[in-house]
Amino acid sequence: MSKMSRRDFLKRSVVAGGVVMSGAGKLAFAADGSPVGTFYDLTKCDGCRDLPVPACVTACREENQQKFPRPADQIELYWPRNIKEDWSDKKELTTRLTPYNWTFVQTVSVEHNGQTVQVSMPRRCMHCDNPPCATLCPFGAQNKMPEGPVLINKELCLGGAKCRDVCPWGIPARQAGVGLYMKIAPKYLGAGVMYKCDLCYDRIRSGGAPACVEACPKRAIQFGETKAMLEAAQARNSAINGYIYGDKENGGTSTFYVSPVPFERINEKLQEQKSRQENPKAPGFPGTPVEVGNILDTANGTVAGLVIAPLAGAFAAGYAAYKTMKGGE
Amino acid sequence: MAQKILPDENKVQRHGFRGRFTHWTVALSTLALIVSGFGQMPMYKRYYIADLPGLGWTADYSTTLIVHYLAAMVLLFAVTFHLVFHVIRKDYDLIPKRGDFRTSYLIIKAMVTEQEAPPSGKYLAEQRLAYAFLAFSFLIVGLTGLLKVLKNLPSVNFSAQAMVWISDLHTLSAFLLVFGIVAHLAAFLFRENRPLLPAMFTGKVNLNYVKHRHRLWYARLSGKGSAVSLQEAPAQVPEENIRVS
The missing domain is CATH 1.20.5 (Single alpha-helices involved in coiled-coils or other helix-helix interfaces)
Structure with a gap:
C-alpha cells in the first residue's frame, strides 16, 4: 500500500466530507483522466528565422480568427479611471500576447558554459494542473477541462483580469468593449473579456492536434497525453543535459519546455527585453520564473x-x- | 449566562458573556469575510479604495484570500459553538414561531404609530425572523464557501456548470447576508429598539423596558402571571418608564 501523507489524508477527508455534505457527488470529479499536454523542444525551435512571422503564430491566428473579439466602435473608459484596454488597433501585433494573438515567440541570446546560445521560446497559456486563473475567477467563467485545456467562457467573463493577476505569467489578455458587461453598466462595472490560448479545444476534442503543433516546420512541438509529454521532455532533458520548465512551476502545468540553457538566465534576458519596451508594464510578455509557486499554496496550507x-x-x-x-x- | 432580573440595578440580565462573545465573534469575522470577499472581485483597485491609507492590501488577492480563510475559521468556530450550545440546552428562543410575520407587522406598526405593541418574549417576532433570514444566508454562503475551498485544492476539479452555480450562489448569498446585516442595524433607527443595544455590550437591559415591551419574557423570569393572560390584557406602561437611563 502506498504511504499516504497526513496532508493527503486530510485533503481526501475534506473532499469526501464536502461531497457528502453537498450531495453533489455527480458534479465533482478528480482530474485524473488522460488529459493532453505539449512538449516544446527548444533545441529544435529557431523561431522560424527565415519567416516574417513564426509558423506556429501564423497558424494560431488563422485557426482562431473566428474566436477573436469584435468590440463595439465606441468603448467607454473604465470609470473612475481614465483608461481602457483596447487592442483592436493592434490586431497585427505578433510579438506579444494580445486578445488577437494567443501565441508568440521570444528569442534571447544567453551565455552558457562559455558559449552564446540563441534560444527561441514559443509562449502561450501553460494550461496548469491547478490553474488559479480558473479556480479564483469570482464568476466561475474559467475552467480546467477534463481534457486538460483551461478555457475562458466569453459569454460570462466580465474582464476583471483577476486571472491575469493570479497567473505567474500574466497570460490572459483583455479586450474592452465586448462581452457581458456591455449589457449591464459598461461605464461603471466590468472591463471586457479575457482571451488566451484554448489549446485548439475543438480540434483536440475531435482527436486532432493544436494548429501550432501541426504547423511547426521543425517538429519542435510535440502533443499527446500529458504524462507521455512529460516523459518525452524528461528523456530529452537527460539526453542533452539540459533544463526543463513547466513541470514544477505553478504547482505543475501541462506544457513542458526543454532548453540547453538554464531558465533563470532566459528569464533575466526576458526581463531585460521587457524593461527596454516602450511600455515595460504592458501585459502579454511573460518571463520564465523558475519554480514559481501557486498563489493558492498558502490558502490550501490552512x-x-x-x-x-x-x-x-x-x-x-x-x-x-x-x-x-x-x-x- | 443566566437570564435574571436584577432589581437592585433596575435591570435584567439578557445575555451572558458567552452569548455576547458569540455574537461579536460572528459579527467581526463576518465583517472580515465581507471585506475580503469583495476583495476577491477586482474592485478595490479600480475604484481607488486600495489607494486609501492602510488599505493597499485590499487589492492583493493573495492577502485577501488568506484573510478570507482565517476569518472563515473564526466564523465556523463561533457558529458551531452557537448551534451546539443551544441545541444541547434546547434553547430555541430565536427560532421563528407561527404568526411571527403578523406580529412583526403589528410591532412595526406600533413603532410607527407610537401605539402599544403586542407583548413579546425574550426576542421580538421580527428578531426571530431576522435570525432565520441571516441563518439561511449563512447556511448558503457557508456551504458554497466550503465547496469553493474544496475546489481550490489541487486534487479537486468541478465541472464548468458546477463552478458557475457555486460561484454565483456564493456571491448572491453574500449579498443577501449584507442586506440582512443592514436591516439588522437599521432596526436601531427606531428609538423603541434602542434599549436593546446595551445588552450586546453589558448584557443588561432596563427593567422597565422589559416590563413594557417583553412582557412574556418578564412573566417567565419573574414567575408572575401566565403568558396567555398577559397576551390578552397588555399592561399600560407610561411612556416615561421605558426610557433607558
Missing part, C-alpha cells in the same frame, strides 16, 4: 484549520453547555 475550527467550536459548546446545566442555569 485548510486543516477549516476542519478543526468547527470541531473545536462543537467541543467548546458541549463543555460550556454541560457546565451551565450542571450549575443549574
Whole structure:
C-alpha cells in the first residue's frame, strides 16, 4: 500500500466530507483522466528565422480568427479611471500576447558554459494542473477541462483580469468593449473579456492536434497525453543535459519546455527585453520564473484549520453547555 | 449566562458573556469575510479604495484570500459553538414561531404609530425572523464557501456548470447576508429598539423596558402571571418608564 501523507489524508477527508455534505457527488470529479499536454523542444525551435512571422503564430491566428473579439466602435473608459484596454488597433501585433494573438515567440541570446546560445521560446497559456486563473475567477467563467485545456467562457467573463493577476505569467489578455458587461453598466462595472490560448479545444476534442503543433516546420512541438509529454521532455532533458520548465512551476502545468540553457538566465534576458519596451508594464510578455509557486499554496496550507475550527467550536459548546446545566442555569 | 432580573440595578440580565462573545465573534469575522470577499472581485483597485491609507492590501488577492480563510475559521468556530450550545440546552428562543410575520407587522406598526405593541418574549417576532433570514444566508454562503475551498485544492476539479452555480450562489448569498446585516442595524433607527443595544455590550437591559415591551419574557423570569393572560390584557406602561437611563 502506498504511504499516504497526513496532508493527503486530510485533503481526501475534506473532499469526501464536502461531497457528502453537498450531495453533489455527480458534479465533482478528480482530474485524473488522460488529459493532453505539449512538449516544446527548444533545441529544435529557431523561431522560424527565415519567416516574417513564426509558423506556429501564423497558424494560431488563422485557426482562431473566428474566436477573436469584435468590440463595439465606441468603448467607454473604465470609470473612475481614465483608461481602457483596447487592442483592436493592434490586431497585427505578433510579438506579444494580445486578445488577437494567443501565441508568440521570444528569442534571447544567453551565455552558457562559455558559449552564446540563441534560444527561441514559443509562449502561450501553460494550461496548469491547478490553474488559479480558473479556480479564483469570482464568476466561475474559467475552467480546467477534463481534457486538460483551461478555457475562458466569453459569454460570462466580465474582464476583471483577476486571472491575469493570479497567473505567474500574466497570460490572459483583455479586450474592452465586448462581452457581458456591455449589457449591464459598461461605464461603471466590468472591463471586457479575457482571451488566451484554448489549446485548439475543438480540434483536440475531435482527436486532432493544436494548429501550432501541426504547423511547426521543425517538429519542435510535440502533443499527446500529458504524462507521455512529460516523459518525452524528461528523456530529452537527460539526453542533452539540459533544463526543463513547466513541470514544477505553478504547482505543475501541462506544457513542458526543454532548453540547453538554464531558465533563470532566459528569464533575466526576458526581463531585460521587457524593461527596454516602450511600455515595460504592458501585459502579454511573460518571463520564465523558475519554480514559481501557486498563489493558492498558502490558502490550501490552512485548510486543516477549516476542519478543526468547527470541531473545536462543537467541543467548546458541549463543555460550556454541560457546565451551565450542571450549575443549574 | 443566566437570564435574571436584577432589581437592585433596575435591570435584567439578557445575555451572558458567552452569548455576547458569540455574537461579536460572528459579527467581526463576518465583517472580515465581507471585506475580503469583495476583495476577491477586482474592485478595490479600480475604484481607488486600495489607494486609501492602510488599505493597499485590499487589492492583493493573495492577502485577501488568506484573510478570507482565517476569518472563515473564526466564523465556523463561533457558529458551531452557537448551534451546539443551544441545541444541547434546547434553547430555541430565536427560532421563528407561527404568526411571527403578523406580529412583526403589528410591532412595526406600533413603532410607527407610537401605539402599544403586542407583548413579546425574550426576542421580538421580527428578531426571530431576522435570525432565520441571516441563518439561511449563512447556511448558503457557508456551504458554497466550503465547496469553493474544496475546489481550490489541487486534487479537486468541478465541472464548468458546477463552478458557475457555486460561484454565483456564493456571491448572491453574500449579498443577501449584507442586506440582512443592514436591516439588522437599521432596526436601531427606531428609538423603541434602542434599549436593546446595551445588552450586546453589558448584557443588561432596563427593567422597565422589559416590563413594557417583553412582557412574556418578564412573566417567565419573574414567575408572575401566565403568558396567555398577559397576551390578552397588555399592561399600560407610561411612556416615561421605558426610557433607558
